[in-house]
Amino acid sequence: MDSFASTRTTYCAADGVSLAVDVWRASGQPTLLFAHGFGQTRGAWNTAAATMAAQGYRCVSFDSRGHGESDRVPGGDYHMQQFVDDLLELARAQPEPPILVGASMGGLLGLVIAGETRPAPFRAMVLVDITPRWETAGVERILAFMQAHPDGFASYAEAAEQIAAYLPQRRERKSEQQLRPLLREGADGRLRWHWDPALLAGDLISESERYQPRLLAAAGQVDVPVLLLSGERSDVVSHRTVDEFMALVPHARHVQVPGASHMLAGDANDAFTAQIAGFIGGLQFSDAPVGAI
Template structure:
């Protein structure tokens, strides 16, 4: 496989906040836009983006506000509409409506925009281990991990230990070069996560109240949809998948064996292969 380098870009959101991103194959087609989950960065997509770019696709990923290299909201006032507006803006910058690949929070934002806007800002939608109604116990486990290390870590080795305990299914331990973009060193010398702690007291805590709106949006989605889920996920279940497929009867569902909610990291090859097969079924899609 040809390994292509990405080109960084900086977008300015409607409220002036900087949004950091990168593009593979700037002149490729069709466009694929990646939206990460809460607490992640665009780095979560690098393997999949590079693989799809090698197939000829223009691949775009970015750090959501409050994450990674993107700006933080002064005073911590994060709202769903801000994230949705950012995603819509970056989608609108593409030469043609992109295929959105959204994990967790990113998938919910894509579902909302695809269901509520006409025309939809996306040509197709790939939801990565998320449905408009989710298992609250699985989400609580994620938030518990995010809240557990407010004081940060003494060094990268300690951070790697905590991640390994949280993701026991991963064979490889995180290296320092992999952790460096995910942690920030404070004035006290401690390493803390790249995301704004205010996200946990704002968007994350009120997410459940958006479920009726998300369910209604799902029922109005008209673009092609692929739902990818991990067989070991505790965020989606057979019940939530069945409900989603009833709301979106034209959607396809692929379960990736052995993968958890962190599907792209657990089984990136299977994840990318499933997305590539889906894209190949879309009219006018580029073939390898």
């Protein structure tokens, strides 16, 4: 298969916030729209998107506002609806309704949109280790890691050591090249995470908890094909939360990926992309014109 590199572009949201976007393949069928989790960047999808592009799919990923190379919200006033609106706008900006591949926060945003919007802007969804109700302990572990180093790191090696401790299932430590998109050097020479600290300091986290009734209601209205991928070692998704989701979305398909944690795509990318390819291969699509975003 050919190898595909991404093309960098931007998308301006309705409120003026600029989002960093990567596109693999200017043309291809269907379009896969990748939405990352809280505290991640579009780079989390690089391997998966390149793999799927090599199979003929057009792939699009983006940094959520306040993450990576996308703009931060002036004054740090973040709200969940902003993230919902950004994803909905991007989906509608595609030349055809895309298949959403949403991890954690990205999957929750997709559920809200697919359940509340008619016609649904997605032709199908892949939810990556997330359900409308989650295990609080797992989410608290993620937030604790994000809050653990407010003063940053003295070197990339120090950051790699902390990531390795957080993700002990990964065999290889991240290299400086892999870490550069995840860290910003401050005026004091310290390296700090790419996300806006205001994401953790405001009301956004408490808002996500209050969203659960809305998420549960939206899930019950989803009428597009759904694949739920969960990690065998996940501490965010459990048998309990999966069973509840499957009762709400009985037409969904669930696959548990052996050995993977909540960071499923990074832990088991080959198995991850194989499941997506198999799911898409079972869907029927009609030809549609391809645009440039």
